[in-house]
Amino acid sequence: MKKLGEITKKILEFFLSLKDDDWVEWKATANDWQDNCDKFHECYFIVKQMPKYPQHSNCRCLLKKISKPVPNITANATCDFQKFAGYVFSDKYRDGKKEIFESWGYTIEDSAYLQKLYTAQAIEKYCNGEYEYVGTNNYSAKISIEIVLENKNGKKQLIKTIWSVGKKGEITLITPYSGHKY
Ligand SMILES: [Zn+2]
Incomplete structure (x- = not known):
């Protein structure tokens, strides 16, 4: 012993x-x-x-x-297009997300833009350690990352998003909106 x-x-x-x-x-x-x-x-x-x-x-x-992960080299973020086109902007879920994004000037047509913006910001923030560990679900660790989204009037929103942490620096978007500031 x-x-x-x-x-x-x-x-x-x-x-x-x-x-x-x-x-x-x-x-x-x-x-x-x-x-x-x-x-x-x-x-x-x-x-x-x-x-x-x-x-x-x-x-x-x-x-x-x-060593500290490097965005898109030793760490990658994945964000499914359907998180926007098939979820945020879907009429299936009457949970107010669509109305919030629309009030900022975004529509289903912006899904690819939002997918790209989320992916780019999330991987930078994850690699800078600018995230919060928030526990686990049935499969993985979860972290929260704040995404900065400028609305069509130029005003910035800070959106709380949730990502799962996968092996070898892979993070994947789970929740595209779980609240916002400003
Ligand atoms: Zn252990």
Whole structure:
């Protein structure tokens, strides 16, 4: 048991040596625990916005220090066109999203523009650590990113969006609008 204790101590010392702005890759070890560890496997996080580590008392996850991800080189954002054309601007969901975007001067015709704008801003912000870790869903870690959208009158809105964190720097849009400021 002494050996195991020494290993644990080394891992904790490494973790404590990390700075807030360092980046890590999460390495989970398959186990039978009903935990979230597997969801973080091979995901990149900035230390100041990462899941709780260790996750639980028998957590066997390891962290590997990596260099800051580079947009569109070592990290990528994916945003489905249908998140706008088939969801925000759809008449199927009477939840007010369409009216909000339309009040800013955007219509279904702008879906491709919004898809491009979200993708470009999100990957820059993720790689700069300008995101907030907000927990998990059934499959993955979730982060929130603020997207700046200028409405057709030139006024800027700050939109809260939710993304899932995939392996090796992949983030994917889940929620294109979960509130806005201004
Ligand atoms: Zn773990």
